[in-house]
Amino acid sequence: MPDLVTQAKWDRLAPRFDTMASKGAEERWQPFKQGLFENMDGKILFLALGTGLDIPFFPTGKDITAIDISPKMVEQAQERLAAYDGKIEAHVMDVHELTFEPESFDQVFTSCTFCSVPNPIEGLKALHRVLKPGGKLFMFEHTGSRFYPFKPMMNLMTALTRKLGPDMNRTTVANVKAAGFKVTEVNNVFLDVVKTIKAVKPG
């Protein structure tokens, strides 16, 4: 049974998600996301699909399985899914309850996902389970900051934003390590708040 509270939250946001995210965030993040997605190779798990805003940044001809907890988001993504020049199989699925076989993916990509997963370490452990040994995790995420004055600001923001959507103060790099991955690179895109994270499942 998926997390119904989280599912309902993102279902509610789905109709106006593109207005909020596409013009500003997606355009600003495009070069960094494209740079990360250029690493796509082999059998790939992508989350969270959302309305498919990231699909135009994917390299063509890839074999991708994409999941999202919100059926409304996946519904909104249909046009972009159809336009992709490659194979994308989309599923409504909670990261805490992945139904894929263990060690079934070569790579996992996440895009602004672990700001919203209710139990991030458990979610990352689920990704660890479905990755092959030596498989790679690539993340584009926003996190909390380790530095003053941003750290208390992000904590304050989270009190407000958690009800509407994502948390702003996640410790995602530490969570990735806690889930059993070896982090190989952390690249800050904006302050230490927006970043790409590369990690590997020890083989």
Add this chain to the structure above:
Amino acid sequence: MDHRLYYVVGDFLANLVLGVIVGAISWAIVGPGWNMIVAMFVMMAVGMLAGLFFFFPAAIKLGAMEAMVPLMFTGMVSGMVVGMAAAMMPLPLVNALLMGAASGVAGIAFIWIANSRLRGVTREAEES
């Protein structure tokens, strides 16, 4: 700072405008009867909240965290500076607006400097 001119100008203007708005709000709320420390904390909170509200229209053009963090920071600084000044002395509106604008410029400049120090590949991967 972001190297793309659109975002440099957009970030600068958004923070300048927010600084002026928070300057006006602080001028309207705080008077010489206020305790300076109380005025500082109250207006820092009000400024951050104003920054959060201003973020929603700004986000459509300027992005998510790259808009939210500077605007909340500028709101906080502008509220603090103008709020304290308005508590210390009778402050003409035009002075409050100018101080707000200066706070906006200082706010985004601080973010640009911090970003230039923090961005790029870090040593976080090696840390336990």
